[in-house]
Amino acid sequence: MLIIGERINASNRLVAEAIVARNEGYIIELAKAQTDAGADFIDVNVGTGNQSQQAQMASMEWAVEVVQAATNKPLAIDSDFPGVIEAAMQKYKGEEVMINSVNAEAEKLETIGPLIAGRPVRLVALAMGAEGIPRGVDERLAACKAIMNQLTRFDIKEEQVYFDPLVLPVSVDSGQASITLKTIERIKVKYPQAKTVVGLSNISYGLPSRKLVNRTFLVMAAHAGLDAAILDPLDARTMSLIKAADVLTEKDPQCRRYIRAHRKGVLVT
Amino acid sequence: MSEDITSLIKENVIQGRVTADDEGMDEGLVGQPGVTELVEQALADGVSVADIINKGLTAGMSVVGEKFEAKEYFIPDMLASAEAVGNAMEILEPYLTQSGISAKGTILVATVKGDLHDIGKNIVSILLRGAGYIVKDLGNDVEPQAIVEAVRAEKPQFLGLSALLTSTMVHMGETIQALKDNDLRDSVKVVIGGAPVSEDFARSIGADGYGADGFQAVAVVESLSAA
Structure with a gap:
């Protein structure tokens, strides 16, 4: 399974502080530790939730330089804003890279598609549209289809795509784990060249001993055909x-x- | 006797048991009557509706709130208890008017236009039912105009709006504006919630209240009722 190291994410308070203060040492250490622990890609997300897109672009440019200097692993450029991803890609050195993420929103695909055309970029595509995460398997597959239709316009190949089937908490709806697992299976059948990726931790929201649930779910997802996971390699x-x-x-x-x-x-x- | 059955109702609300088939928080309870059976029994025994609600359901739910606050209870525990109370309130609804007790009020809830996320709204609905409100759920991705029409038709005391996305929370403000444009704003108290929403945001769009989680949502509605 391909491991995308999740630790450099500004939703963590300490990481956010390090990014805002431009504390290179803290970020370098996280990059190196994840590399040593076996991460294949190092995710970089500078979104603190209360910064302007302009500020996030500056943070992302800084972070890409710092992390690339600290590791020989490729990065996963992670942002909700296509503009921030674009800024990161301009700083990025090297061929191999992951972009995290697009969804079925045309606007996002319009900005990010041209960045990828003709390059060996791996693209994470969330199985949802602008309205959020669909409850069922069929709706998530429909979002995958809408994405795939758009991507072919930009000459992006199926094998470059990592579909994220999405995960909702089982604490509020115990059917959600099986919806994610079935979505993985269906994606693998419908798009045999494409890959699948999940971020695990949402599954255990609202439960005690969350890591136990996360790990169990990871093993089940591996059986369903999961190709990659965004997680803590430490x-x-x-x-x-x-x-x-x-x-x-x-x-x-x-x-x-x-x-x-x-x-x-x-x-x- | 009435003491016994109302305290059994309270106990089973805390256990989160809707019917006799349900497991509880503790082991070994399957087969013993749940809240549904106990409430029916209490009605048959002539226990007053007020006692069933106050000494049984509400008393149980307030213990659940404390346990959730203390992190002893988790989301599924809280949902099970609230579901038990919600079912009991449905059984009691026909008796409310004849016993001179009115439900605490009606609240319309909706996830706003462009947003599919209904988990938070559903939890808040369950908790509000558990607290004795009549909840009418308009679903998700609801246009401001559809909300206006529902407020006009249902005449609720409260309107609860939910959004999970920063791109859709703006429709909360649009919905409030639509109520104003239709001269309905003063007829209903508007409370909002959802991950990107804050107290400041609530104030900025002219909402009456904001709840950070399900129990807070109930507390806000209660305090607006009292006001």
Whole structure:
């Protein structure tokens, strides 16, 4: 499974403070720790919720430079604002990159599509429109279809797309885990070249011992065909579960990566 | 006897048991009567509707609120209890007028135009029902004009508006403006909520109140009722 390290996200208060104060050291440390822990991509989200788009663009440009200097891993450029993503891409060095995210809103696709055309960018596409997260599987698939129709206009290929089936809390609606899992399965059937990605933590909102629910759900999603996850790679137990799940879902031929992790002593049983 | 059954109702509200088939917070309760059966029994025994509500339902729900506040109860616990009270209120509704008790008031709720998110609105609805209000749910993605028509037809005391997106919260202000344009603004108290919404935002669009979570929403409505 592809791991996108989630730690550099301004929704965390300490990260937000470091970004606002331009505290390079704190951000560099998070980038390095996630790289060492096995993240394949380092997510960068500077949205503090109360800053203007202009301020976020400046923060993003700064953060992209700082993080790229600290790690050889590619970044996942994460913002709700297409303008902020555009600013990041202008600073970005290297071919490999993930953009997080678009949805079925035409406006977003119009800005971000041209940034990707003809480049090997991986694009996270949320299975929703401007109105938010649809309750059911069919509506989420309809959003995927609308997105795919638009993307082909920009010469973006199916294999570049990481569909996010979206996750709502089971504490308020116990059917939600299975809706996400079914959406993953349906996406894999309908768009066999496309990948799937989720951010896990929403599933356990409102419950005690949230990590237990998150990890269990991750394993179930792996079985449903999940290709990538946005999570905390510094959580060694979760990373170990992923290594075992990769073996069990035929993503680790001859169990080589699993055994290597064992030899390094990083598996938590 | 009446003491016993009202305290059993209270206990089962705290346990979050709608019917005898439900598990409770504690183990081993399946098969014992739940709030629905107990309320029907209490009515058959001639217990007053006021006692059922005050000593049973409301007393139970206030304990649930305290436990949720203290983080002893989680969202599913709170929802189960509120559902039990909501069901009980439905059973009691026909008896309310004849026993001289009126429901606390009617509240229309809606997630505003362009927004599909109804989880928060649904939780608030359940809690308001649990607190003894009649809740009419207009659904999600509701146009300002449809809300205006519903306010005109239903004549509620309260209107609750919900939005989860920064792009849709503006429609709360538009809805309030539409009420003004139709001379209905003074007929109804408007309360709002949702993740991007704040007290300041509520004031800026001329809403009457703001609730940060479900229990606060109920508290705001209660305080506006008293005012």
